[in-house]
Amino acid sequence: MNNTNSSDQVFIQKLTEIIQANLSNENFGVNELAQEIDMSHSNLHRKLKSTSNQTISQFIREIRLKKAKELLLNEDLTVSEISYRVGFGSPTYFNNCFHDYFGYAPGESKSHNLISKSIEQPENASLKKTRHKPILIGLIIGLIIIISLTILLIQKGSFLKAANAKEKSIAILPFKYLSGEQEKQYLADGMMDAILLHLFKIKDLRVISRTSVEQYRKTNKTARIIGQELDVAYLLEGSLLKDGDQVRLIVQLMKTSDESHVWSNEYDRDWKEIFSVQSEVAETIASELHAAITPEEKQLIQKFPTTDLTAYDFYQRGRAEHTNYWIDNGKRSGLIRAEGLYYKALEYDSLFARAYAGLGRAYMDKHYWESYFSENFLDSALILANIALTYDDQLAEAYTLKGDCYREIGNTEQAMPEYDKAIKLNPNDWMAYWGKGILNYNDDLVKVIDNLQNAASLNHGPELPILLRQISNVYRMAGFIEKSNYYSQEALKLDDDSLAYYCVVSRNELQSNNNIKAIEFLIKGYKIDSTNVDILAQLGQGYMYIGQYKESLKYFKKLYEKSETFGKYYLYNTQRLAYLYWKNGYKKEAEFYFDKQIEYCNSLIKSGRPHAHLHYTYYDLAGVYAFRGEKDKAYENLRSFNQRQRIPLWMVNLIKEDPLFDNMRNEPEFQLIVRDMEAKYQAEHERVRKWLEEQKML
Numbered sequence: 001m002n003n004t005n006s007s008d009q010v011f012i013q014k015l016t017e018i019i020q021a022n023l024s025n026e027n028f029g030v031n032e033l034a035q036e037i038d039m040s041h042s043n044l045h046r047k048l049k050s051t052s053n054q055t056i057s058q059f060i061r062e063i064r065l066k067k068a069k070e071l072l073l074n075e076d077l078t079v080s081e082i083s084y085r086v087g088f089g090s091p092t093y094f095n096n097c098f099h100d101y102f103g104y105a106p107g108e109s110k111s112h113n114l115i116s117k118s119i120e121q122p123e124n125a126s127l128k129k130t131r132h133k134p135i136l137i138g139l140i141i142g143l144i145i146i147i148s149l150t151i152l153l154i155q156k157g158s159f160l161k162a163a164n165a166k167e168k169s170i171a172i173l174p175f176k177y178l179s180g181e182q183e184k185q186y187l188a189d190g191m192m193d194a195i196l197l198h199l200f201k202i203k204d205l206r207v208i209s210r211t212s213v214e215q216y217r218k219t220n221k222t223a224r225i226i227g228q229e230l231d232v233a234y235l236l237e238g239s240l241l242k243d244g245d246q247v248r249l250i251v252q253l254m255k256t257s258d259e260s261h262v263w264s265n266e267y268d269r270d271w272k273e274i275f276s277v278q279s280e281v282a283e284t285i286a287s288e289l290h291a292a293i294t295p296e297e298k299q300l301i302q303k304f305p306t307t308d309l310t311a312y313d314f315y316q317r318g319r320a321e322h323t324n325y326w327i328d329n330g331k332r333s334g335l336i337r338a339e340g341l342y343y344k345a346l347e348y349d350s351l352f353a354r355a356y357a358g359l360g361r362a363y364m365d366k367h368y369w370e371s372y373f374s375e376n377f378l379d380s381a382l383i384l385a386n387i388a389l390t391y392d393d394q395l396a397e398a399y400t401l402k403g404d405c406y407r408e409i410g411n412t413e414q415a416m417p418e419y420d421k422a423i424k425l426n427p428n429d430w431m432a433y434w435g436k437g438i439l440n441y442n443d444d445l446v447k448v449i450d451n452l453q454n455a456a457s458l459n460h461g462p463e464l465p466i467l468l469r470q471i472s473n474v475y476r477m478a479g480f481i482e483k484s485n486y487y488s489q490e491a492l493k494l495d496d497d498s499l500a501y502y503c504v505v506s507r508n509e510l511q512s513n514n515n516i517k518a519i520e521f522l523i524k525g526y527k528i529d530s531t532n533v534d535i536l537a538q539l540g541q542g543y544m545y546i547g548q549y550k551e552s553l554k555y556f557k558k559l560y561e562k563s564e565t566f567g568k569y570y571l572y573n574t575q576r577l578a579y580l581y582w583k584n585g586y587k588k589e590a591e592f593y594f595d596k597q598i599e600y601c602n603s604l605i606k607s608g609r610p611h612a613h614l615h616y617t618y619y620d621l622a623g624v625y626a627f628r629g630e631k632d633k634a635y636e637n638l639r640s641f642n643q644r645q646r647i648p649l650w651m652v653n654l655i656k657e658d659p660l661f662d663n664m665r666n667e668p669e670f671q672l673i674v675r676d677m678e679a680k681y682q683a684e685h686e687r688v689r690k691w692l693e694e695q696k697m698l
Helices: 002-021 030-037 041-052 056-074 079-085 091-102 106-120 125-155 157-167 182-200 210-216 223-230 271-288 295-301 309-327 332-348 353-367 379-391 396-408 412-425 430-439 445-458 464-477 481-495 498-511 515-528 533-545 549-565 574-583 587-607 616-628 631-641 649-657 659-664 668-694
Strands: 169-172 234-243 246-255 260-270
Touching: 002 030, 002 041, 002 056, 030 041, 030 056, 030 260, 041 056, 056 079, 056 091, 056 106, 056 271, 079 091, 079 106, 091 106, 169 182, 169 210, 169 223, 182 210, 182 234, 182 271, 182 309, 210 223, 210 309, 223 234, 234 271, 246 271, 260 271, 271 295, 271 309, 309 332, 309 353, 332 353, 353 379, 353 396, 379 396, 396 412, 396 430, 412 430, 430 445, 445 464, 445 668, 464 481, 464 498, 464 649, 481 498, 498 515, 498 533, 498 649, 515 533, 533 549, 533 574, 549 574, 574 587, 574 616, 574 659, 587 616, 616 631, 616 659, 631 659, 631 668, 649 668
Parallel strands: 169 234
Antiparallel strands: 234 246, 246 260
């Protein structure tokens, strides 16, 4: 053991001497040190981490800063002069680094040194005697101050916690590819993605999602504005160039509050070392943000995804195509290309877990509706996720995919543990939080709100308005209309879209039974886009509730035709279409669509799909049977629906107005079911209210 320690000390001393010999050379960095010590970059990195628990750049900076302090104490030089002497090209960056390391500014070095010496010097015995009483008084006063400050800190605890969380937040802006070869941009995107995935694994960091930053790919916005929009304290910018087997990565970390440069580095490496570079950058960023990394997280960060660089190249291309599809669902051709590239990656590395997970997600995206009622719905996606986990049981995205599959087939008990595993491995997985939120819709609105807000805090991309509207909807379900309206408005600010505005405000009016007002908004939206399914459904509903059945039928027919065009099933309002055909005198068509709704509902119940799990299928069946006069079946299905533990406000309002139940509305059993639904809604409203008060959110 002693020999090992001695060897380590010699190694550290040799590194220190090399750095000190090149101290004023600001271009002397990681690569130069590795060359001087005659070691590869990756070997030097591993050796230094094992001996001093520092990255190479951290070690170099520490030597520079210690020398700077020595010069500040012993030389009559300005701070700027010293910063250049110890290899800092920017005095501002030097000031920041010095303060972070020593806890005070460079200009305060001499005063801090005097204070330290005065504390260390023993007092004269005679002085001790005469100062005894004043010191005692000072201690008492100091104690009072400490107690007062402690109380103040406790009172401000929640604020400080929030501030610390903000300080450890980061977004990685889209990396640039340095040449004009646009077809190689996927390499820069892949590098960004890899560093992002590493940072995702650190629980002590809040890291914004990939799609959140796409909006800044071509932007003139300042770091301060981007930081405000994404609610992060730091931004990482990067650029990449690959020439043969050589790659150059340039990264810089900025503080958004003042746009100062916290850290930057250039990595000139062999392409074979690319995974080491990705890990090192992530670890350095975490260190700069003072984020704690557990041994488990560190192990995950340093793990290589594949041993075959060609497979990795094809995977990166596939990931880029898949991301483009997520950003714009209209690019189905990109989804097909992604699928082919994932397969190509597996030709070179048949054990490549991420490629299997990518294929599973692509299958789900591609075949969702066409296989919705089949017995093997999403089986292929689930199989691919399991294969991925066979080769890498620490792959968070595979657990999230499994959670999504189980949720969609209605197996909530198996879905939840998969999401929890994903979050444990990737605490910044917004999709896992979103999945957990959706799972709790039937059982616990508190958990829905909590998980959806976690998802929204991690995703500031195109999905954010959707997340905010879902949060708004949950608050409305629980009867908190003011909070619901707030989140609706926040979503609208991001949409900056008049069509989205009309969709949102009209839905709020409909759920409050203000049908005429809702229709006024919807007509304006319809003039903007006459094919929007949300507008069509709400127009049909609004006109139905005010008794204008001809107008209502017109919009429900368009809605149904639109859904069939996309190969989707319009599962939830086919009985409305049937009812409107009946009211307009088309009895044959009405019976056809009533039968179609019964067929949909029975298929959903048999398959266990989410709509059935939430018991809405039983409500839809009850409505059909009630209209047809089959009251026994209607009550049987209403009782099944009423097995829900919690009833949302909109369902209470709906059953009171639903024309399908007109012929049994005044019957005692129907009224009893309505009162029971109201009681469940009130109980959940009160439970959510207490939680909101505890969280200081009311």
